[in-house]
Amino acid sequence: MCTSIVEIIRAEGMAQRGDDWFTLAQAVVTYDHARHAPLEDVITLDFVDAGSARAGVELTLESARALRAALDRAIAAAEFEEAEVRGKGAVKKAA
């Protein structure tokens, strides 16, 4: 499958490739045929800097859904922490 499914976000953070860390500029999400994973069509995540550095991941759709759910759970927990309400009687909402 030759798709044009591409989603790009500006990303702040760092990623590691080999021994080197680089500063992120973008995260790119695509759905197309796998380049490396022994799979057919995959969700690809590319974390890139403003130059030539890249850390890439190829995931099955099922793994991508599980990752999305894990991100949602972790973000919900993080937002609870960020709000500084833990220990003050607040009840954490389910993600």
Added chain:
Amino acid sequence: MTFYRGMTCENVTIKGDGGTPMSAYAARPEGRGPFPGVVLIHHAPGWDELYIEFTRRFAHNGYFAVSHNLYERAPGNSPDDAAARVRAEGGISDAQMVGDTAGAVAWLRAQPQSNGKVGVIGSCSGGRHALVYASTRSDVDACADLWGGRVVMTREELNAKTPIPPIDMTNNLSCPLLGIFGNDDRAPSPEQVNAHEVALQQHSKVYEFYRYDGAGHGFFYWNRPIYRVEQTNDGWAKIFAFFGKHLA
């Protein structure tokens, strides 16, 4: 007994779009020729080892073949990284691809071993690119499109880089076309392949389409789980028969 012919392979620099120096891998059979030429337009995963292998395969079968790096301008530590950058930018423009490929065609024609005939072939995005090239310029003698997606495009898919659906360029197709497709592919879907064939018939173009059951996108790629051995062997035979007929 010399059953297998030797070959010479080398990295060369061609002039791409706007005279940009561009890397290319060239392979030619042993001997003085003359040999028919083939320009290989790599697929969306980039100027990868598979395409270098394909280039040598053509030389092994008697062709002077060259594959140029369409992603030369993208930053990256490897063809893989460059392909990821290009993917994020929505691919390369058809106009730039035509300029780059014209440089590869001209380079081949200028070689003393050339027989004066040049074909163009590509798979995936490269199949679409081969078709766009042969529908834009008239300096190739045969074109092979292997499962090129987005030949049929919706209005929403059109943009500055790909302003015209290749199917709408059918009237300008300047040479015979070979199409090889897997019936399990979704881009191009069997319906899109059928629509393309109708357009070719409407414009009285010379073409051969082969559709393979039990095969999806990229079924020639021996290093992928999508590889289909019987369909691939037949597909290569169709390619060499087609180029043998039109580039001799």
